[in-house]
Amino acid sequence: MKAIIFCGPSLVRVDTARFAAMEFRPPVRQGDLHAAAREGPGAIGVVDGYFDGQPAVLHKEILWAMTRGVAVFGASSMGALRAAELHSFGMRGVGRIFEAYRDGALTDDDEVALLHGPPETGYIPLSVPMVNIRATLEKAVAEGIIDPDTGARLTAEAKALFYQLRTWPDILGTLADGAQVRRLSDWLRTGKVDRKREDALDLLGEVDAFIRSGTRPDPPTFHFEWTENWHHAPWRNDAPTGTDAATDEDDAILDELRLSGDYVRLRDEALLRLLARSDERAAPERQAIRQATDAFRLQRGLVRQADVARWAQENGTDPAGLERMLADNARVATLARASEADLRRGILDRLRERDLYAICRDRAQARQRHARSPPPARPPDALLAAWHFENRLGRPVPEDLAEHAASLGLASVGKFFELVALDYTFQAAGAQENDTGAADKTSIA
Known part of the structure; x- marks a missing residue:
């Protein structure tokens, strides 16, 4: 199962890099979570989301995702707000900010709001969210940097500011005592509390544990009402990012496969990736x-x-869809290696089903008989690689031959070259007639 996380200024790149198996997307906006749920992830995590100037993610998107068997987590910012509002329906809230909203200690949306830069800046914060200001001033009071009255006064001054104008220089500017300003300013260099980041990291940990457990959420206990507004939402039938929504053209292409006899084989290959x-x-x-x-x-x-972009466009997808496709290929290859011993019998059974077992057996026996003869001088590995890939297989030599050997279930690249050298001398000696034709017959494509 994969997890999709919507985040922005609450997490920095070094935070997300530790969770390589998760797919991180920009702050969520209306329609994004619905599109993500259509991709069938095991979990969706909401940390950051837009609300000012762009429509915010709907509660109904989250409820719909849960009816599709997707576990939805929320924390830190927009995620904490939505989780506090929907935790009784099964959305999973994480962290102290969520708990404060759930319990009524916080009620205003502006507590988690901030001004930040565009994606290319890494959503650099340009103001400080009120929840971080509160936590920082509480810590400053607890450590004796400022007295409780000063902490309360600074908290009130910060709350009175428009959320985009909340910065530490502006907050410190309300203090008349220069010594207090210098002391607090010096302490802030290392003493600031980033409550939103703390909660966001907790969410990543919760999502990671959930995905690793392989469990599925319980079916929701609520009834999802299919309203007219929901039915006519302009983004509801849009193709989600990185996926291929069904179109009339796609249906026509699938019909071509049905007529050509290739549908079942390609369906089974797609099932393997799923x-x-x-x-x-x-x-x-x-x-x-x-x-x-x-x-x-x-x-x-x-x-x-x-x-790459041109190829994706010509083949009816986009770079995100291509990335998903290649990630699926990597998953299949990874799983195949992990199951190598268990697949041996299955591979041989597939040969029997296709009436190719006897052909491969006869070729293997002929090659073994040839191997008993005194071996000729072995060509250099570079020549063997070029001969095997370009002449025999009609494809370029892979950049990583050790990786290629591992993909074939071989213990080392040396074992691969031993096998190719045997085939080279076997072919050069003319030990097998019409080898090209035999190779064609044993193709599994």
Whole structure:
């Protein structure tokens, strides 16, 4: 199962980098959570969200996601607000900010609001959220940096400011005592409390534990009312980012597959990828995804990013959809390696089903007989690699031959070259007639 997290200024890149298996998206806005739920993730986490100048995420989107079997978590900012409002329906709130809203200690939306920069700046905060100001001043009082009356006065002054104008210089500017200003200013360099970040990190931990557990949320106990406004929401039938929503053109293409006889095979291959998404053993490392991406681009000559974007457009998807597809490929490869021993019998059974077992057996026996002969001088590995991939398989030599050997279930790249060297001498000796034809017959494509 995958997890999708909507976040922005509450988390920095170093925070999210520790959770490589999660997909992080910009702050949520209306329609985004609905689109994410259509992708079938195991969990969605809401940390940050837009509300000023852009429509905020609807409560109904969250309720609909839960009816689809998606666990929805909220914390820190917009997520804490929505979780406090929907926790009785099953949304999972995390952290002290959520608890304060749930229990009525906080009631105003502006407590978590802040002004921040655009995505290219990493959503750099340009003001300080009130919940952080409260927590910081409480700590300053507890540590004796300021007295309780000063803490209460500064809290009131900050609350009176418009949320976009809440900055520490402006708050400190309300203090008349210069010594207090200097003492508090010096302390703030290391003493500030980022309550929103703390809660957001707690959410990531909760989501990670949930995904790792492999559990599914209980069915919701509420009835989802399909209202006219919901039915006519302009974004409800839009194609979600990174997915391929059904279109008339897609239906026509699937009909072509049905007529050509290829539908069942491709459906079964798609099923394999779908099952791999839900198997925790299939979670690919970043290296595996990078290798899958590099192999895909190399095979198609997609050197520049513009080439990748053009290919995606020509094939009815977008870069996010291509990334999802390659991640699925990496999941399948990862799961296959984890299950290598269990798959041996299954591979042989598939050969039997396709009436290819006897052909492969006869070829293997002929190769074994040839191997008993005194071996000729072995060509260099570079020549063997070029011969095997370019002449025999009709494809470029992979950049990482050790990775390729591992993908074939071989213990080392040395074992791979031993196998290729045997095949090279076998073919050179003419030990098998019409080998090209035999190879074609044993194709599983």
